[in-house]
Amino acid sequence: MPAIDIFAHSISFLKDHLWKTLHSRVCEVLETDIHYVITVPAIWDPKAKQFMRRAAYKAGIPNEQISFALEPEAASLWCQVETDDKLSRLSEPLTKYMVVDLGGGTADITVHQKMGDGSLKEIHKASGGAWGGNEVDKCYLQLLENIVQAEAMDKFKREEMSDYFDLLREFETKKRSITRDNEGKITIKLPQSLCRLAELDGIKMAAKIERLHDTTKYCWTGDKLRIEKVAAKALFTPPLEKLITHVKKMFEQPEIQDIEAILLVGGFSECDLVTETFEQSFPDKRLLIPKDAGLAVLKGAVRFGHHLYAFKTRIARFTIGAEKWRLFEESHDDPARKIIMSGQEYCTCIFKKIIEIGEEIPAAMTHVEKSHPACASQVQSDIVLFSSTNRHVTYTTDMGCQKLGTFTIDLPKSESISEKKYTICYFFGDTEIHVRVKMKKTNEEFEKWIDCFSTDD
Ligand SMILES: Nc1ncnc2c1ncn2[C@@H]1O[C@H](COP(=O)(O)OP(=O)(O)OP(=O)(O)O)[C@@H](O)[C@H]1O
Ligand SMILES: [Mg+2]
Structure with missing residues (x-):
């Protein structure tokens, strides 16, 4: 069976279960009263998140009623309100701590800091691998x-x-x-x-x-x-060795060397051998494990649904840019990328950087561009984003650069380019990449999520 059907059935089951419970205990709850939060590992790429969004849609949850919480963030949010003495230090301003979410499939690691204004900040980009239970x-x-x-x-x-x-x-x-x-x-x-x-x-x-x-x-x-x-x-050695090697490598980086606490969450962190391995490998760090560590993400997700903007800053996991054309520069551009339109020579496949890997992205950050289609007859404009783990990318065909996804914008019917102008506002600091588009002619505004499946060419 296609994976999407299995996921849709699972989400649908949970949704029905919730409704049955609600009907038996509370009256007068409307479908639209509920906002659903789906948790995903922070190391998932946009394509995996879009897959979950599609599965939820197939299970009957409209797009505007879903948010995505990144699992270490949800756990971190939950531990901010845990009353346990040891954990309460996490909510002191400027405390920095590493969050290690150890599940079945993945180990998901990030570094968070509590800010003076009560918000949370990601200070190191999420990383991890298949080192779970x-x-x-x-x-x-x-x-x-x-x-x-x-x-x-x-x-x-x-x-x-x-x-x-x-x-x-x-x-x-x-x-x-x-x-x-x-x-x-x-x-x-x-x-x-x-x-x-x-x-x-x-x-x-x-x-x-x-x-x-x-x-x-x-x-x-x-x-x-x-x-x-x-x-x-x-039997526990292979995943634990990989995990510890990775975390040790992270601690070699200057910006997180001063972190004194490691917060272990997720079901696998309830395992005594995991605790022992962390205690032995990082004797100078404080190890914090909340009660019911396996439920921290779930409980935090509910809190996240009520505080969607609790995380004010995140760290870019990729360099992201849009594919553009510009005038061909004879001195250094590759002739293979040259095309001629209306007598003008252009260079295609230019990577126009918007975000750089490792960069701090405020959750509220927007990147606004004014644009229009290349010719008046176009009924749609495709904006194609590319990503790379390299800081500097020149062409979208560079090694390591890959298509991230597309935004397809439906243009108004008109014979003139000026009536097809639009403003596109990118949101890169949220848990999903999305845009708000405003058409100049009609003033119509709409929201779009990145479509990563159009890249299967
Ligand atoms: N006491 C324990 N000892 C050993 N392993 C445990 C213990 N409790 C839970 N686990 C393991 O933890 C894993 C489940 O953890 P959790 O429920 O956090 O996973 P998940 O969130 O569903 O997965 P993922 O985060 O990878 O999507 C399983 O592999 C389970 O065997
Ligand atoms: Mg998990």
């Missing part, structure tokens, strides 16, 4: 595959799907009992169907485990796999 599950599945071999594992996933989900659920529970102490064993019951598929080659499970040449770490008793705590803890 799911990586531990992957390591566990890899261990099972080493025991039963790939063929049996593949067949198990395809043919015994409900047992496969049971196996994941069982591990989810067991995972929580893997703590920093090294004593004892973890016992995991494996589904009969998996053992049967594995033993089709005539080799019993016990013998298969012996083949791992690590009988001190793993053994088979009855229908259960027993793993020594030390070996179980090793």
Whole structure:
């Protein structure tokens, strides 16, 4: 099934659930009374956010009733009002802290500062990677595959799907009992169907485990796999190593060296091994973990819905520019980009920078441009934005520069260019890139969100 349908169904389920609850407890709530907040990792690109917007729209939520909260921001907002003694220091003016949101799929890291006026400021651009709790599950599945071999594992996933989900659920529970102490064993019951598929080659499970040449770490008793705590803890090493290496690298940067606190949120930060690893890796930083760390993002999202402008500044994650033409300059422009129109030579694919990576962008910042179509017969104008992780970009065809998305502007019917003039106001400081367009002729104003899917060419 297309992913969009799965996401739309999930959002629709949550929406229906909310309505059922509301109908049973409160009367007189209208569809339009509700503003929906969808949380997304801060490291998601505009295309992923647009995908969520489309899925929500498909689930029956109109565009103007949705906002996006960036997950570390939501968590940070929530921790501002937590009454816990340790956390209350986060709300002191000018406090700087790193927020590490550790979920299932992603680790999402940013640095925030509380400002004197009560607002929050992002002081380091969001970064992270796929180093969440799911990586531990992957390591566990890899261990099972080493025991039963790939063929049996593949067949198990395809043919015994409900047992496969049971196996994941069982591990989810067991995972929580893997703590920093090294004593004892973890016992995991494996589904009969998996053992049967594995033993089709005539080799019993016990013998298969012996083949791992690590009988001190793993053994088979009855229908259960027993793993020594030390070996179980090793399943957490790959994501945690990547995460710690990344955070250490961040602390090498001068602008965040003075940060004394790390706020850990997200379900995976409830894991004792994660806490231990952070304590050992950053002994000179204060580690703050709110109660119910796994719910901080959710609770913060509700607060965000009431304070959409709590974050006054964000840091640009890319250099962004619009694709333009300008007069061809014989001395240095590439002849391959030259085109001639009405006898005039132009250079195409010029990257006109609007935002530079690492730049502070006030949430209220707007970039206003007056524009018009190239010829009077045009019924639409396409504004194409490009992005790059390089600071300086000359042409949109430069290495590392890629199409970010398009704004298609419908122009009024007219034979004259001057009647098709418009003003476009970009908002880059919000959680999504959007524009407000005002047509000169009609004074009509409308809002557009960047369309990243038109770039699939
Ligand atoms: N006590 C615990 N010990 C180990 N892992 C845990 C514990 N509690 C939760 N997790 C892990 O945390 C992850 C879920 O965290 P969370 O609910 O924050 O994820 P998410 O927000 O849905 O994912 P993402 O932020 O990646 O979109 C799962 O991988 C789960 O196994
Ligand atoms: Mg999360």
